[in-house]
Amino acid sequence: MKAIFLGIIAVLALAPNAGASPLTATAESYRHHLGDDIGQALAGARMLRERLAANDLDGARRAWIAARAGWERSEVFTSGFVPELDEQIDAWPNASHGFHGIEASLFGASGTDAGAETEALVAHLADLHAQIARIELAPQRLLNGIARLAFEVGGNKADGGESRLSGTSLDDMRSNADGIALAWRVIFADAVEAGDPKLAAAVRAAVARLQDDVKVARLRDVDGEKLRADTEELVALLEMAAPKIGLSKPALEEGAR
Amino acid sequence: MHGPGRRLGLCNCVHETMTDYAKRATAGFRPCIGGAATALALLLALPHGATSFPIDGDQGVLPAGSELNEDAVYVPHELLHSEYRGDRTSYVVALGNVAFNSPSILGDVARRAGISCGTCHIGGAANAKLFVPGLSTRPGTFDTSGPLFNPKGDNHVFDPVRIPSLRGVRYLAPYGHDGRIASLREFVRNVIVGEFAGPEPSPALLDAVTAYVQEIDFLPNPRLGARGRLNERASESERRGEALFAKPFPHDPDLSCAGCHQPSGAFVDHRQHDVGSGGLYKTPTLLNADFNAPYFHDGRYDSFEQVVDHFDRTYELGLSPQDRADLVAYLRAIGDARQPYDADSVVTRFKDIENFSLLLAQAIEAHDRDAIDLAVDTLGNELRDIIERFPDHRDTAVTDGLAERRMARAAVKDVVISLRRIALAASAADFAAAAAEYKTYYGLTFDKAQPLLRGTERWSLFNAPLREAHDAERRKMMRVPAQPQKSAGAPQ
Numbered sequence: 123m124k125a126i127f128l129g130i131i132a133v134l135a136l137a138p139n140a141g142a143s144p145l146t147a148t149a150e151s152y153r154h155h156l157g158d159d160i161g162q163a164l165a166g167a168r169m170l171r172e173r174l175a176a177n178d179l180d181g182a183r184r185a186w187i188a189a190r191a192g193w194e195r196s197e198v199f200t201s202g203f204v205p206e207l208d209e210q211i212d213a214w215p216n217a218s219h220g221f222h223g224i225e226a227s228l229f230g231a232s233g234t235d236a237g238a239e240t241e242a243l244v245a246h247l248a249d250l251h252a253q254i255a256r257i258e259l260a261p262q263r264l265l266n267g268i269a270r271l272a273f274e275v276g277g278n279k280a281d282g283g284e285s286r287l288s289g290t291s292l293d294d295m296r297s298n299a300d301g302i303a304l305a306w307r308v309i310f311a312d313a314v315e316a317g318d319p320k321l322a323a324a325v326r327a328a329v330a331r332l333q334d335d336v337k338v339a340r341l342r343d344v345d346g347e348k349l350r351a352d353t354e355e356l357v358a359l360l361e362m363a364a365p366k367i368g369l370s371k372p373a374l375e376e377g378a379r
Numbered sequence: 380m381h382g383p384g385r386r387l388g389l390c391n392c393v394h395e396t397m398t399d400y401a402k403r404a405t406a407g408f409r410p411c412i413g414g415a416a417t418a419l420a421l422l423l424a425l426p427h428g429a430t431s432f433p434i435d436g437d438q439g440v441l442p443a444g445s446e447l448n449e450d451a452v453y454v455p456h457e458l459l460h461s462e463y464r465g466d467r468t469s470y471v472v473a474l475g476n477v478a479f480n481s482p483s484i485l486g487d488v489a490r491r492a493g494i495s496c497g498t499c500h501i502g503g504a505a506n507a508k509l510f511v512p513g514l515s516t517r518p519g520t521f522d523t524s525g526p527l528f529n530p531k532g533d534n535h536v537f538d539p540v541r542i543p544s545l546r547g548v549r550y551l552a553p554y555g556h557d558g559r560i561a562s563l564r565e566f567v568r569n570v571i572v573g574e575f576a577g578p579e580p581s582p583a584l585l586d587a588v589t590a591y592v593q594e595i596d597f598l599p600n601p602r603l604g605a606r607g608r609l610n611e612r613a614s615e616s617e618r619r620g621e622a623l624f625a626k627p628f629p630h631d632p633d634l635s636c637a638g639c640h641q642p643s644g645a646f647v648d649h650r651q652h653d654v655g656s657g658g659l660y661k662t663p664t665l666l667n668a669d670f671n672a673p674y675f676h677d678g679r680y681d682s683f684e685q686v687v688d689h690f691d692r693t694y695e696l697g698l699s700p701q702d703r704a705d706l707v708a709y710l711r712a713i714g715d716a717r718q719p720y721d722a723d724s725v726v727t728r729f730k731d732i733e734n735f736s737l738l739l740a741q742a743i744e745a746h747d748r749d750a751i752d753l754a755v756d757t758l759g760n761e762l763r764d765i766i767e768r769f770p771d772h773r774d775t776a777v778t779d780g781l782a783e784r785r786m787a788r789a790a791v792k793d794v795v796i797s798l799r800r801i802a803l804a805a806s807a808a809d810f811a812a813a814a815a816e817y818k819t820y821y822g823l824t825f826d827k828a829q830p831l832l833r834g835t836e837r838w839s840l841f842n843a844p845l846r847e848a849h850d851a852e853r854r855k856m857m858r859v860p861a862q863p864q865k866s867a868g869a870p871q
Contacts, residue, residue: 129579201771201772201773205772206772208772208773209772209773209775212773213773213774213775214773214774215774215776215849215852215853215855215856215857216775216776216852216856217852217855217856218855222856223856226855226856226857230856230857273792273795273796276763277763277767278493278760278763282439283439286857287856287857310403316828341439342391342439342440342491343491345484345489345490345491346490346491346493347482347490347756350759350760350763350801352804354759354795354796354799355799355803356799357796357799358796358799358800358803362795373789374788374789374792374793374796375771375785375786375788376785377785
């Protein structure tokens with residue numbers, strides 16, 4: 123039954139002007155994963171607020187890290203669909219608001235009170251969480267998000283990466299890779315498999331390589347050149363896959379096409 | 380190549396600060412002469428404020444506190460001999476240039492740290508800011524026999540040496556501070572294999588890197604005439620300094636400054652001497668030396684004044700204050716250069732990109748997979764670095780031109796992926812596909828990306844005030860605790 127269903131999806135996906143894309147259905151099934159990830163980020167931010175109120179610095183740091191994991195998995199979605207909130211939540215470099223502003227307070231030398239920034243972070247994440255229930259998850263934009271994030275992960279983090287003060291840059295990269303793997307598997311993998319199994323296998327292998335590249339003990343163990351090559355190959359494969367499922371070549375910057 | 384181009388927006392490195400640049404400008408130049416006017420004009424165009432981002436934390440490959448100076452606002456001007464002659468760079472030299480700037484020819488640690496030959500020798504000049512804790516005593520020095528990059532080559536002595544400029548290096552044999560290696564080719568091999576634990580380079584690759592290094596010229600000095608003599612532009616003080624430079628030492632008439640630093644021979648004698656610095660070290664050139672600080676084999680001195688004082692003490696020269704001032708004036712005159720720095724910009728970056736693209740085309744035609752990989756690797760790093768100079772919406776310090784920045788970023792990303800397709804085609808030995816993709820790459824690069832970048836540059840981090848705003852945020856954010864916090868950060 124499932125195979126038949128997938129076959130129908132593939133046929134519809136390959137048909138030109140097929141109207142509502144069957145990918146819309148798979149994108150819809152991605153929605154709850156997205157909700158879970160942003161929900162984890164929100165729960166972490168709320169815990170962070172609570173721990174700060176209790177003057178529990180270690181607990182606050184753990185909560186920040188937990189919030190960060192959910193956020194990073196959802197980056198397939200965030201930078202393209204909600205750039206304004208993305209800027210508020212994950213501005214970089216920025217020491218005054220968002221995750222990294224709070225990171226500077228929690229893990230840096232400034233020792234400033236992160237209460238106001240955390241309150242704002244909770245509010246922004248709550249806003250985002252609410253939006254996820256109703257926002258249109260256009261498959262093209264989700265494919266854009268996968269490709270864009272893959273490209274970004276390929277950037278060199280040998281100097282300590284984005285979350286340097288907390289020491290969690292490698293976690294960021296792993297969460298990004300997991301987010302890419304999840305979105306691809308849930309939304310696009312079956313449709314490509316039905317139309318071009320060989321290409322689907324190639325994408326699957328490229329995603330697995332990306333996950334392996336960041337499955338190392340320490341950030342310094344990441345082979346940056348291999349990671350870059352692997353992520354770029356993944357993007358190239360996604361560009362090949364797009365027309366096979368009725369989509370355009372993914373835009374590597376939202377709003378640039 | 381103006382930088383190894385690897386750090387992207389996450390880099391930690393130092394900038395050529397205004398203070399430093401002012402020092403260089405005022406120490407090395409005089410207004411209205413050659414590089415001086417350019418330097419001062421650039422100086423006036425710059426914002427105030429020093430920027431420094433040592434690599435912090437313990438997550439990276441390099442020790443905390445490392446500085447690579449890859450974000451310098453001004454980069455040393457590189458002059459290749461072929462360029463000086465007005466000729467096209469040869470395939471071999473272009474291949475060597477690409478390899479010189481690719482971490483892939485070095486060992487695993489350097490590769491993971493994104494360090495290439497060009498990291499220490501930016502555009503062939505010395506990286507006077509480079510500092511790696513445990514391997515440097517001060518900026519611009521490096522222990523090439525330390526434990527980090529090649530543990531097997533560790534001599535267990537902390538003995539950093541000054542990072543040398545490679546300008547005019549073909550005239551400066553023997554090689555190494557103590558002149559231990561006669562051949563430049565052998566010296567290059569020793570750096571790759573011995574110091575940085577790289578794989579044994581193929582003869583062709585070694586020839587190429589050597590050919591490139593040999594092409595790096597001294598920068599022209601408008602104040603020097605034939606036989607290394609000062610020309611008519613010299614001041615009285617400089618002329619007095621020139622005479623003192625050639626004057627025999629009072630207690631050892633067989634010696635003089637010019638006896639070793641022979642003006643007609645690039646100010647070297649190709650020999651080693653004990654000048655009271657702790658051993659036998661080869662005579663360094665004084666050409667373009669205004670830009671080669673710190674001085675002496677171990678970089679112990681920051682200024683010509685200190686150098687002159689050293690010789691005055693060591694050889695009991697009995698110099699008067701005026702003599703010292705005159706000698707320093709002379710050293711500055713002969714160490715000068717026209718256009719010592721270029722502003723880092725889209726234009727300067729694309730000079731390299733054009734050269735490397737030409738190499739890539741030739742490599743595809745020659746079915747030379749190694750050269751294709753090197754070109755793709757170096758071009759890709761350079762292009763990714765450019766992307767990060769055009770921040771996206773997350774950078775709150777840069778607010779204008781977001782749509783244009785996105786267009787430019789997207790265009791360059793497309794170029795990077797096109798390069799990857801070339802590499803993939805070449806790795807499958809499908810050189811026809813690689814050649815076809817190269818045409819796409821070329822159009823994307825020079826017809827689309829380059830104009831977009833040029834048109835958007837005012838909203839990029841190549842724009843000094845925006846760069847300063849961006850860096851101000853980084854400075855605020857990167858403050859680290861005096862004591863490392865281990866309690867909650869994930870182990871890395």
